[in-house]
Amino acid sequence: MHILVTNDDGPPSNQSSPYVHTLISQLQSAGHTVSVVLPHVQRSWIGKAHMVGQAITPTYYRPGAVRRDSTGALNNQGTTSKTPLAGTIREGEEGDDEPHQDEWVLIDSTPASCVQIGLHHFFESRGPIDLVVSGPNYGRNTTACFSLSSGTLGGAMEAAVCGKRAIALSYAFFDKNHDPEIVAGASRISVKIIENLAANWKPDVHVYTVNVPLVEGVEQKKVLWTRMLQNTWTSGSCFQEVEVPDEGEKVAEDADKAEVEIRESEEGEAPTSMNGKKPKAFRYKHKHFKWAPKITDVYESVERGGPGSDGWVVKEKDISVTPLRANFMHVDGFEGELKL
Known part of the structure; x- marks a missing residue:
């Protein structure tokens, strides 16, 4: 498959975007063509927004090898350039600066804009894009409170309204120990889930939102269909x-x-x-x-809601897969004229 990857956490960073490079590497190892357009900085909680009246300027990110630093964390020593590598319009041609060097596009805008630009403006020579993957998000995107504001979900929803199949992927963590082996395992099982959903896509589904817990043995965890919990902010202002x-x-x-x-x-x-x-x-x-x-x-709404929701399944440290449609569904029972 030709997969377009975006996220809302920006380019690789141990602090706020520690998972994206591992997922891309796993997708490539599975034989997929992966094209990447990311926001150039952190864009969490921005939903499906676009920046009106702003000219978008791309920069070009060249990921380095993933190595462990002195703390044991995975570290990506990538570089950024204002101009793309020469000759990369048709990869591998004689004269390329670095014919085997990956290059990602960074744009100074939102995840939704990354999707639009990735679908229509950069990768024509690589063939049609079969699937858009938005993520992996730094943290869970379960329940309505998180999901309706999520830039990760926003990127996937933008792909859906462009007529593309899309998966929003989020990694739920339970402590500050982001073990590289656990992250690698989460990416391996995520690739399997992505491939399964793509091969068995249900016609009424626009977006699948997948939440993977970062726990030991994640590749042996159950993968469960869920519904999104409808919840509200109850403690006052956010x-x-x-x-x-x-x-x-x-x-x-x-x-x-x-x-x-x-x-x-x-x-x-x-x-x-x-x-x-x-x-x-x-x-x-x-x-x-x-x-x-x-x-x-x-977290309290998940406890009150009980089993079956996306939040509950992730709380139990299993993998949640929630099918969604990219619209605001109407409420039945309202027909005819509204009498004032």
């Missing part, structure tokens, strides 16, 4: 008030660091007019905010 900086001071939080912290964590109404009197003007206190979702809301 934003946290932060200190307002001094005038002229610009504060920009590192997106990679913020995503790691999220994944590893667990005034009255305005007055209204009465008796024809004009209400006193409302005044606001100046505040700043940061995204800080209450992850425990998701």
Whole structure:
């Protein structure tokens, strides 16, 4: 198969994108042609957004060999260039700078935009794209609360509305020990799942969202069909008030660091007019905010929901596969004229 891979975590990084290179290597080892377009930086929680009014500029990433560093973690010493390798339009021709050097495309936009650009603008000489894989995400994408905001799901949904089969892949971790052998095992079983779904694709399915737990023996875990748990944020705002900086001071939080912290964590109404009197003007206190979702809301909803959901299966450290359609499904029972 010719597989287009994207993600929402950006190019390989031990901090926020530690899995993508391993998956791509496993797909290539299984004999698939893999084309890669990733956001150039962390783009989690962005859904299926596109950046309007912005010219997108690609850069080109050349992955290095995956080696263990002094801590035992896998490390990818890749390089980035503003221009592509010469001669790579038709790979392997005489005159190529590096005929066997992989090169990925990075764009300064969203996962959904990566899919559009990957499908239509870079890989024509490699033949039609058979499947889009978005991920592996750094952390689970189970339940509606996570999935409706997920850039990983957003990339897969964009592929679906372009008429392509798509799989959103996420790796759920339970501690900070991202053992390279466990990650490799998760990628091996993911390739088997991807191949099985592609070979037996159900006509009514647009997207499969797959969640693989990063646990020992993951390749022997059960792979279960699930439904997505419908849940809500119940603990109030998903934003946290932060200190307002001094005038002229610009504060920009590192997106990679913020995503790691999220994944590893667990005034009255305005007055209204009465008796024809004009209400006193409302005044606001100046505040700043940061995204800080209450992850425990998701875990508690999974416990309340019981067996059968995607969240429950991953909690039990099995592999969840959820079939989805790329639309907002209507609710039955509403027909005819709406009488006002």
